[in-house]
Amino acid sequence: MKEKIKILCGLIAMVVGLLLPVSLLADNTETNSVVVTIDNFNFTPPALTVSVGTKVTWVNKDDVPHTVTSDDKLFGSRALDTDDKYAFTFQNPGTYSYYCSVHPKMTGKVVVQ
Numbered sequence: 001m002k003e004k005i006k007i008l009c010g011l012i013a014m015v016v017g018l019l020l021p022v023s024l025l026a027d028n029t030e031t032n033s034v035v036v037t038i039d040n041f042n043f044t045p046p047a048l049t050v051s052v053g054t055k056v057t058w059v060n061k062d063d064v065p066h067t068v069t070s071d072d073k074l075f076g077s078r079a080l081d082t083d084d085k086y087a088f089t090f091q092n093p094g095t096y097s098y099y100c101s102v103h104p105k106m107t108g109k110v111v112v113q
């Protein structure tokens with residue numbers, strides 16, 4: 001009987017040990033994700049500071065198409081219709097300015113630390 005409990009405890013410890021890193025990883029992914037909305041011809045927030053590895057998702061909430069186009073062409077979306085999304089994961093520190101190629105006066109930037 002005692003032997004069975006020992007095995008059971010060993011199994012539980014193993015399962016917890018296996019699950020813990022996975023749940024930590026999941027949490028990490030969750031916090032490293034930011035949304036920028038495109039609304040009323042504005043990127044909101046217009047300036048964003050994130051850590052390396054953060055995935056930024058732009059969502060177009062306007063009735064007109066917009067794009068997300070980086071100044072140095074590092075990233076860029078096609079024309080986003082209403083509720084369309086575009087995501088880019090920033091892997092290197094730096095300041096990344098972008099604009100909408102349909103309305104070049106629409107600008108924003110992402111600072112990656």
Ligand SMILES: [Cu+2]
Nearest residue numbers: 066100102103
């Ligand atoms: Cu636009």
